[in-house]
Amino acid sequence: MNRYPEPQPKELVHGLADLYGLPPDMVLATRGSDDGIDLLVRLFCRAGRDRIVICPPTFGMYAQTAAIQGAGVVCAALEGNHGFRLNPDAIRLAVGAGAKLVFLCSPNNPTGNTIDSSQVLELCRQLRGRAVVVLDEAYVEFSAGKSLESALPTLDNLVLLRTLSKAHGLAGLRCGAVLAAPELISMLRTIMPPYPLATPVVHRVLAALQVPDVERRRQQVRRIIHARERLARWLSVQTWTRKVWPSAANFLLVRVDDAEGMLAWTAHGGVLLRDVSAQPGLENCVRVSIGSALELRRFRAAM
Numbered sequence: 001m002n003r004y005p006e007p008q009p010k011e012l013v014h015g016l017a018d019l020y021g022l023p024p025d026m027v028l029a030t031r032g033s034d035d036g037i038d039l040l041v042r043l044f045c046r047a048g049r050d051r052i053v054i055c056p057p058t059f060g061m062y063a064q065t066a067a068i069q070g071a072g073v074v075c076a077a078l079e080g081n082h083g084f085r086l087n088p089d090a091i092r093l094a095v096g097a098g099a100k101l102v103f104l105c106s107p108n109n110p111t112g113n114t115i116d117s118s119q120v121l122e123l124c125r126q127l128r129g130r131a132v133v134v135l136d137e138a139y140v141e142f143s144a145g146k147s148l149e150s151a152l153p154t155l156d157n158l159v160l161l162r163t164l165s166k167a168h169g170l171a172g173l174r175c176g177a178v179l180a181a182p183e184l185i186s187m188l189r190t191i192m193p194p195y196p197l198a199t200p201v202v203h204r205v206l207a208a209l210q211v212p213d214v215e216r217r218r219q220q221v222r223r224i225i226h227a228r229e230r231l232a233r234w235l236s237v238q239t240w241t242r243k244v245w246p247s248a249a250n251f252l253l254v255r256v257d258d259a260e261g262m263l264a265w266t267a268h269g270g271v272l273l274r275d276v277s278a279q280p281g282l283e284n285c286v287r288v289s290i291g292s293a294l295e296l297r298r299f300r301a302a303m
Contacts, residue, residue, distance in 0.1 A: 005199045007192065012202050015209040016177045020149050020162060025182040028189065029175065030279045031196050033138050033163045036178040037103075038065045039188050040134060040159065044100040044198045045071035051099040053091055057084070057279035059136065062103040074099050077184050080281040083246075084111045086119055095131045102127065105136040110249030110287040114145050121148070124155045132184075141167035142228075143248035149179060166250060167221050168208060173269060175205050192283050220256040224250050228290045234300065235288070242284070251289045259284040262303075269293070269302030 008029055017024040030036045045052060047070030055078050056063045057228035058104075064075045064143055074097065091102055102123065106115040124133045137160055140147050152158055163176035175197065178188060207213065228247060235244045238264070243255040251274075256262050259277045263286065266273055274287035288299070 001199065005194050005197060005202060006191065007194055007196070009197065009202045011206060012197070015206055019209060019214070020147070020177065020179055022149060022152065022179060026152060026185060028178040029197060030178055031174045031225070032060050032130055032165055032176040033136060033161045035196065036161050036176060037061050039178070039191060040101060040132070041065045041069045041071060042191055043187055044132060045069055047071065051094070051097070052101040052103060053094040053099045054088060054103050057276065057282050058103070058105050059109045067158045077280060078108070078111070084108060084113045086115050088119060088123055091123060092126065095127055100131055102131055102133045103136065104133065106145070107139040107247070107249040108292060109139065109249065110251070110274065110279070110282070111253050112245055112249045114143055114248045114250060117145065117148060121151055121155070124158045128157050132157045132159055134161065136161045138163045138166055139249035143251050146247070152179060152181065156183070160183065164205065164208070168217050169220065170205065170208060173201050173203060173204055224290050227293070227296060228252065231288070231290065231296060238303070251287050252256045253282070253285055253287055257284065259286050262286060266299065266302045269298065270297045271302050
């Protein structure tokens, strides 16, 4: 503990590279996905001049990080009437107005829907030399779709964000990865803090990447998916529920009669939900994460 860790611990980078099926020079170990988002915005966006594109309703950290950097935010909203479908035309228009980064999230947070891989790849090809497409795959392990890792060697303007916080259940360790072309990874390394990952974190992550732990993670993911579908069926027949959206993540988006009242009531019962009502098109909506069996029983009991 009296020695500083490596800026990018070799054993950790190789472990993540094996996990994601990529060479080590295409992997940057980060403090969760949030760190990767921040590094990308600082690398590509000049304060007061450049912009990013987001597709709301979506993860709030993209816009928050841009605000910290002084970068503009252009919205290409998902089409809520069509299952939160991507609008590629709006994205291309935003890039034409000077955006350098396009943030996509699949499965999307908080709506739980996925984006068709062919749309992402086509956007990358169309925007090559003009913008970088960042695909946040934080919840991909819970979906039936596959990661776009195999497309990285042929698309130098595609970046993937991965995390050990969700499917691995290691949110408290704050460890994730940026996956991209070696040249881009090299540039990101030049603007990282000197010792981003603490030695105990590195040791714990390496232990979790061993084969038995990875297999336990796969079993846990299957249990979460099963619990998600059971909870969706239960929610859909409650009198206070207006809509339950299909989800490919470890949460459900639910529209209720009174989101504010529901949040207050469940909090009184020791259950915390995420209020997403402020996002466009999500009035009176809450996000319900799939917790442990005990936590889900508490939630049902509170309601």
